[in-house]
Amino acid sequence: MTDFIFPPHQAASLAIDGTDARFPVRRVYCVGRNYAGHAREMGSDPSREPPFFFTKPGDAAAVVAVAPGTTAELPFPPQTNNFHHECELVVAIGKGGADIAVEDAAAHIFGYAVGFDMTRRDLQNRMKDAGRPWEIGKAFDFSAPVGTVHPAATVAGIDNAAITLQIDGATKQSGHINEMIWSIAETIANLSTYFTLQPGDLIFTGTPEGVGAVQRGQTLVGHVDGLSDISVRFI
Incomplete structure (x- = not known):
């Protein structure tokens, strides 16, 4: 038995529709600017250039499982005056692989x-302007709330x-999901050339246009046809 100096951190996990079993989270990958409209509003060319990726922590401090029919209350993040929403389809990986x-x-x-x-858009932009990593803009605590996972076999027409x-x-x-520059399958294939994907990985597949600021106390509801909504309030 391993003797730890303090208890190991509990892995984040997500509810799975139709069962009491849970989906354990390993890593969180995100695709940048995968919808043409969002690319334009961020000042970029929406051509099919190779996708780019960034990551968020996979622990419970970064991923919050939100049960259907409830609104999760999360702390409004510090050190920002321009806190933005980006609603996304999240793909949960169940079988690992590379290439x-x-x-x-x-x-x-x-x-x-x-x-x-x-x-935290202001911090992200500040890092971009300085040619520095984005972590303080993207990978802060509670930055990736996720709703209930629906097994792929139960979801029709997701594309x-x-x-x-x-x-x-x-x-x-x-x-609509079919407005992605890179499809779900293409995103998985491309990402797997850089990382060996493993069961428990999550892939945020990009956001449509219309991102904007969130004020303290507002309620955000995200919807994708065929999946449970997610509702979050930052306080």
């Missing part, structure tokens, strides 16, 4: 969920599903 072929990518997917890639985000009942983001 995965596009046509084989679906076999590596356990399921799907809705998540928020929360961003054409609508995705929306509302703040206090007003729609701020609206698009």
Whole structure:
């Protein structure tokens, strides 16, 4: 028996629709600017240049499992005056692999969920301008709330599903998964050339246009057709 100097951190886990079993989280990967409209609003060219990725911590401080029908209350992050929402389809990996072929990518997917890639935009932009890493803008505590995971076999038409985000009942983001520059399968295949994917990995697949500021106390509701909504309030 290993003698730790303090108890090891408990791995984050997500609820799975239809069972009491849970999905243990390993790593969180995010795809940058994977919708043309969002690329334009961020001042970039939405051509099919190779996708780029960044990561967030995979521990419970960064990923918050939000049960359906509830609103999670999370702390508003410090050191920001421009806190942004980005609603995304999250792919939960159930089978690992490297150099995965596009046509084989679906076999590596356990399921799907809705998540928020929360961003301290002012800090991210400051790091960009200085040519420095983005971590303080993207990888802070509670920056990746995720809803219930739905097994892939129970989800129909995900490639054409609508995705929306509302703040206090007003729609701020609206698009469709088929508007991605790089498809779900292409994203998995490309990411697996840089990292060996493992069961428990999450992939945030990008956000449609309409990202914007979130104020303390506002309620965010993320929706993807066929999946459980996620509802979060930052206080």
